[in-house]
Amino acid sequence: MFSKACEYGIKASIFIAINSYEGRRVSPKEISKEIDSPQAFTAKILQDLVRHNIINSVKGAYGGFEIDKDKIASTKLSQIVNAIDGDKVYNHCGLGLHTCDENHPCPVHDKFKTIRAELKDMLENTNLEELALDIKSGLTFLKI
Amino acid sequence: MFSKACEYGIKASIFIAINSYEGRRVSPKEISKEIDSPQAFTAKILQDLVRHNIINSVKGAYGGFEIDKDKIASTKLSQIVNAIDGDKVYNHCGLGLHTCDENHPCPVHDKFKTIRAELKDMLENTNLEELALDIKSGLTFLKI
DNA sequence: CACAAATAGGATAAAATTATCCGAAATAAA
DNA sequence: TTTATTTCGGATAATTTTATCCTATTTGTG
Numbered sequence: 001m002f003s004k005a006c007e008y009g010i011k012a013s014i015f016i017a018i019n020s021y022e023g024r025r026v027s028p029k030e031i032s033k034e035i036d037s038p039q040a041f042t043a044k045i046l047q048d049l050v051r052h053n054i055i056n057s058v059k060g061a062y063g064g065f066e067i068d069k070d071k072i073a074s075t076k077l078s079q080i081v082n083a084i085d086g087d088k089v090y091n092h093c094g095l096g097l098h099t100c101d102e103n104h105p106c107p108v109h110d111k112f113k114t115i116r117a118e119l120k121d122m123l124e125n126t127n128l129e130e131l132a133l134d135i136k137s138g139l140t141f142l143k144i
Numbered sequence: 145m146f147s148k149a150c151e152y153g154i155k156a157s158i159f160i161a162i163n164s165y166e167g168r169r170v171s172p173k174e175i176s177k178e179i180d181s182p183q184a185f186t187a188k189i190l191q192d193l194v195r196h197n198i199i200n201s202v203k204g205a206y207g208g209f210e211i212d213k214d215k216i217a218s219t220k221l222s223q224i225v226n227a228i229d230g231d232k233v234y235n236h237c238g239l240g241l242h243t244c245d246e247n248h249p250c251p252v253h254d255k256f257k258t259i260r261a262e263l264k265d266m267l268e269n270t271n272l273e274e275l276a277l278d279i280k281s282g283l284t285f286l287k288i
Numbered sequence: 289c290a291c292a293a294a295t296a297g298g299a300t301a302a303a304a305t306t307a308t309c310c311g312a313a314a315t316a317a318a
Numbered sequence: 319t320t321t322a323t324t325t326c327g328g329a330t331a332a333t334t335t336t337a338t339c340c341t342a343t344t345t346g347t348g
Contacts, residue, residue, distance in 0.1 A: 001145065001233075004336065007240040014251055027294075041337050047296065060345025061293045077252070089145075096151040099288060107158055107275040107284045108221070111266050115259060122255050131251040140251045144243060148306060171324075185307045191326065204315025205323040 006084040009045045011035035011142050013080055016055055016065050017072045017132040025064030036143040045084065052083035072132065078123035090120045150228040153189045155179035155286050157224055160199055160209050161216045161276040169208030180287040189228065196227035216276065222267035234264045 002010070012031050019026045028043040035042075046065055049055045054075060056066050067075070081089060093100035094112045101109075134140040146154070156175050163170045172187040179186075190209055193199045198219060200210050211219070225233060237244035238256045245253075278284040 001236070001238060004240065007238075011239055011251075038337055040339070043295080044297090044337090050295090057295060058345085059293095059295045059343075061291095062346065063294045063344085065295090092145070094145060094151075095155055096148065097285065097288060104288070105284050107155075107278060107286070108270070109284065111270055115262050115266065118259050118262070122259065126252070126255055134251060140249050140253065141241065142251070144241060144248070182307055184309070187325080188307090188327090194325090201325060202315085203313075203323090203325045205321095206316060207314085207324050209325090 001089070002081065003085050005041075005045050005048075006081055008035065008037045008042050009049060009084045010077065010080050011037070012042060012046060012065075013049065013055060013067070013075070013128060014131045014135060015142060017067050017075075017128045018136055020067045020069055020072065021132070025058060025062070025066045027064050031065070034142060049080070049083060052079075054079055054083055067128070073127055073129040075128040076124055077126040077128075077131075078120070081123055089123075090116060145233070146225065147229050149185075149189050149192075150225055152179065152181045152186050153193055153228045154221065154224050155181070156186060156190060156209075157193065157199060157211070157219070157272060158275045158279060159286060161211050161219075161272045162280055164211045164213055164216065165276070169202060169206070169210045171208050175209070178286060193224070193227060196223075198223055198227055211272070217271055217273040219272040220268055221270040221272075221275070222264070225267055233267075234260060 012035055015031055015034050016026055028039050028046060031037075031046070032039040032042040046055065046057070050057045050065075054067075056068065058064060058066065093106050094108045095106040097104075097106045100106045131140075135142060156179055159175055159178050160170055172183050172190060175181075175190070176183040176186040190199065190201070194201045194209075198211075200212065202208060202210065237250050238252045239250040241248075241250045244250045275284075279286060
């Protein structure tokens with residue numbers, strides 16, 4: 001469904017959000033430990049999220065990654081996915097046709113339509129805040 | 145969603161089904177031309193489908209690939225996907241956790257649950273016959 | 289200013305996926 | 319039985335994704 005990079009990016013964003021609520025910046029080392037991902041690779045993905053304005057980085061001593069507190073609730077899962085994997089989750093034809101639409105559908109176009117729409121809807125209506133709160137309250141987990 | 149190999153495998157199966165209704169065997173060359181895929185790679189995937197008993201191969205002159213006519217309607221899309229991509233489409237955690245279930249859910253477990261179930265349901269309730277008929281009647285397409 | 293602590297970014301490596309090539313084996317027909 | 323045709327299967331290559339390493343750059347503190 002998502003690339004490894006995207007999986008790491010989502011989990012990292014959630015962990016950063018949790019810590020940003022407490023005013024704490026986190027490093028790639030802490031993050032990769034907490035989400036069980038390769039550190040250097042995770043750092044690359046964080047750079048990408050910074051470039052896409054999803055998270056914030058502060059260089060130098062006492063630096064690290066953070067998210068503006070008042071941005072957490074309005075950051076959608078779809079933005080993270082889009083930043084890392086692009087729009088192929090929504091737009092790529094299920095069977096890889098270059099053009100696949102109502103006028104020229106692939107054999108599974110119709111059957112995929114609702115599923116794809118629901119996925120899109122879910123990603124666009126899920127925000128970082130709810131995901132972070134579930135982790136904090138021990139309802140969900142970032143690793144294992 | 146699916147691997148390239150799986151996309152090719154699905155399209156190839158549909159094309160073979162169409163021709164099997166007419167009692168015609170088809171070669172990797174014809175298939176790859178019709179579904180716009182690399183020939184040798186497609187041949188490998190066909191071998192895989194043969195090993196998984198989804199299609200049938202006949203070696204030698206006048207040989208080729210075919211599907212038993214009376215098997216087409218009972219062959220589910222899920223069987224093809226499973227043969228090539230395994231069960232990860234259904235079972236792999238959305239965020240890559242090794243264990244992700246009701247007792248130990250990842251942050252998006254619940255939100256993915258219905259989507260994943262629908263996908264599974266769709267794949268298990270779509271058969272080769274309907275896909276082949278749609279192509280034959282010009283309703284859907286295998287390439288471009 | 290010098291130093292320590294961080295992220296940024298380029299180069300490279302490893303692994304997985306996608307793709308190609310070629311000879312072996314099987315089979316039908318002449 | 320020979321020949322032409324066709325799948326099978328192993329070896330290899332190309333590409334993409336995943337992952338690592340090292341140096342440069344930035345920045346706060348003493």
